[in-house]
Amino acid sequence: MIPALEHIPSGCAAAGIMNQSGVCISGDAILDMMSVMHSRSNGLGGGFAAYGIYPEIPNYYCLHIMFDTESAKREVDSLIEENFITEREEKIPTRTIEEIKDPPLLWRYFVLPKPDKLIAKDMESDDFVVKLVMLINTRIPGSYVNSSGKNMGVFKGVGYPEDIGRFFMLEKYNAYIWTAHGRFPTNTPGWWAGAHPFSILDWTVVHNGEISSYGINKRFLETYGYKCVLLTDTEVIAYTFDLLVRKHGLPLDIACNVVAAKFWKDIELMSEEEKKLHTALRMTYGNLLLNGPFAIIVATNNYMMGLNDRIKLRPLVYGKKGDFSYLASEESAIRKVESNLEDVYSLIAGEPLKVEVKKDVCA
Amino acid sequence: MVDMITVDALNMDSKQLNRKIKELVSQGQKEINIINVLGQRFIGNGIQDNSLKITIHGVAGNDLGMFMEGVSIELFGNAQDGVGNTLNGGTISVHGNAGDVVGYAARGGKIFIEKNVGYRVGIHMKEFENNVPVIVVGGSAGSFLGEYMAGGILVILNINSPKIMKADAIGTGMHGGKIYIRGDVDINNIGKEVVILDIDDNDYKILKNILKEFGNKFNFNAVELLKDKFIKLKAISHRPYGNLYAY
């Protein structure tokens, strides 16, 4: 797993499935969806996010970490030992298949911050975990945290998504939200940590497109302590939502108005109150506007959301049948797993489509 | 040689399916029926054949009928992006929705979409003498409709859709061709190169012919829609950027 020297633009196929009543399904469906969109990727990256997969241990942060070397793992182990109470730690089970070569070490740790550490640093648990994740990513070479949320996890690497799915044995997990991504990066080699989804706490993002504002998004986020080191522009999207929604307390649709801001010419025609709000949003968070084409699927423990850039340069389709909601880059991917949809339509530029879990499933 | 041959696209990828179709075409097959289509791309690409008819059941993948000439394609299901991309001639009818960029750079032929379409439909359509492409949409269309249009005819019928179109930047960059809309547009939502006009007798004649054909395709009386208000969008000038450069 060699980090590419330069920032790798993102491709290319994204999908998501959610059951609004929290009913969990295996990874087969999402793998099926991705197989239809095979030609959108080039085998250099695939990944999945799954929610509700650790129902027996739902209150612990689950850190999915990948290591280049044993020594990197040892360093991270002592960092975790020092800062967290560890309930369980184990290798992430994988299946050896021909298509996936040279995987890094893949481990998961179920942890809680040590109370005295929280008091000493005067921090909330979530902030503490974010800080440690940034620390591991920047200070310990050869180690990268893939996910850090509760009762969820990210599985990703270099390979076609279907192959990554088989490698991680996703058919054995049951989740009420699945999202997936296949990459078409234009640099080689692809590297494991550069695949999507990108994640912080229970935020995951899969992204089709390229962010032309990455340079300034990154610098703004760095002011708030987020370190963008995974060399993929999508990373900033995950941190942006964490900052706006969790830290700054903005409602999700307002956060979407930041990353896909209303045009000034449309703001001009709004009511005084709305004009004031949208002008203030652009003034304050102009550096977090995501410029460039994008279709993103964002998920948390409680919802899945799709969003397109404000001039709709990437496809994203929504489908619904009963309690199941689907998002995908192509309609055919949705039809593969559900041929009789009640509703199917494309998203509108700059307008989020959010589907929420009806009951609180993360105990 | 049978009159119509059916191809089952189940588990075929785009390359395999298209190879099969082209094989049948080269054998002289004039009617091909494809079932279980799920996202295969490039169906009908580059085929030049004035008497070939392809029927598709399922969800057609991107770039349906691209670079095509003369062929008649009928899709029972939704289409994805790029229907009739750079279409030279022929007819594509979709009994369902179509995605973004329908008829991009089309310069001949006809595209009929029964329901709704996405963004940038009819972008940079062209025409020359008798080669006038026509795109007709039964439902609504998204923003950047007819962007950069240089020729051709684009018709949006807004059946079961808001009569004042929500789309933005309609006709931005237009310098030729005509857009007919059943309903209305907000002046803030059209490109600065565009002027809104009422339809005249000539327009009425053109629309009548087009709607007759559209109605036949989808089994309803489309000509009746001419009772309702239609507007026409045209370019103000064919040289909208004449003053842009300092020499």
Next chain:
Amino acid sequence: MSVLDRLLPEFFVKVDKELCIKCGQCVMNCGFSALLQDKNKNVKPVHEKCVACQRCMYVCPTKAIQVSKFPGTQKHNDYWKPEYINNIKKQANSGGILLTAAGNDKQYPIIFDRLLLDACQVTNPSIDPLREPMETISYLGEKPVNIFIEFKDNKYILKNNLKPNVKLNSPIIFAAMSYGAISLNAHKALARAAKECGILMNTGEGGLHKDLYEYADNIIVQVASGRFGVTPEYLKRSAAIEIKIGQGAKPGIGGHLPGYKVDDEISFTRMIPKGTDALSPAPHHDIYSIEDLAQLIASLKEATDYSKPVGVKIAAVHNVAAIASGVARADADYIVIDGFRGGTGAAPKMIRDHIGIPIELAIAAVDDRLRKEKIRNKVSIVAAGGIRHAADMAKALALGADFVTIGTAALIAIGCTLCQKCYTGNCSWGIATQRPDLVSRLDPDEASKKLVNLIKGWSLELKEIMGALGINAIESLVGNRERLRALELSSETLEVLGVKPAGR
């Protein structure tokens, strides 16, 4: 007159006898009396008075006049340049400080010319600015850090009290040039053009003439150390207020308007006696430390009921980042940083050419420092000093500036040819002069049209550049160093700029 008192002329004026139709246009137009007509209407040059303002060349209907360097070669010397030799002789004559005008003309590495912009291909589409939305609207002033919202009656309502901001259609402001340094007609042209383009102009330190009152919404009024024309009315009639601490052409020293440029109108506007030298002291005499600046800012805000942004203009010097941080914390709403290429109506040559740092480095350093200290939102950063074209502007924005100002470029649009003789008050173009016969040559309507065209051309070019970058909103360009690459700059410079070398 001893031979030691003489100086060789700098320029040679050649009148082609065959082409010359003896119309006398050149003679009438020369502000420096460098051309005469004898009784037979033959045009006779007075070489020593020529400053190469080129007015005669522009007006001559037959292109009969040629102004060139005075011939007669000195032994070539790359070290003792002709300018240095002449300067020493001038000082031997006068015992004074060498005066000059306009911006630093010496050869220093030009960082803008070593920076290249990116373009999108394949992985990210470029955007077509003529057909797709392209937003260059920018706000000048302090921005909030957090947004507070409540949900009432099914709507989101903003709870913040926003600080005052001024909306500009493009991120360009006309630089501060005082009425006194330039003519009233030039000032009028700038004000009119600013209004028409939806941007701002700046009065400079000479006060605001009443003929410009109608353009108040597009004018920044400057409060400099001389406090010329600073009345409560002056402060109210503005879109924003700017405290001038320094300028790029003469960091550390005050303004100087020679007495012969102070006529009735200037006397009225600046409120000083006619014919006196208008000297602005170097420091404001109520600002001897940063807390004093904070006090002046607070005082101005109080005097204007907190209704408009109050900014501060400083020169780009060595520790500009620390100074800017202090200024931001002193509650300034925007900071103008004037680089060492900034122009002036009059400055000592030694100061203009050897003090200060390039604006590219200053902007990068200030932007970094403010972000590091988490106070970037408190000020808009305005880059000034030698923005020559739209690509310089785009690069300045990418380095971290929210706006740029143009002074020299604006004057060139209305006739200036950079002869650097503004301090004489004999500007043949009617720009840097108060002589009524010269001022009347500059038609404010015509000049304003030229300025509007310039802004229009640059704005379109900026949009083309943004389109190539795949960006459709200016806030995605500001500070986006990732879209710049450098060619042949040292690694230390790259570090200061935060820019990668081309190829990476």
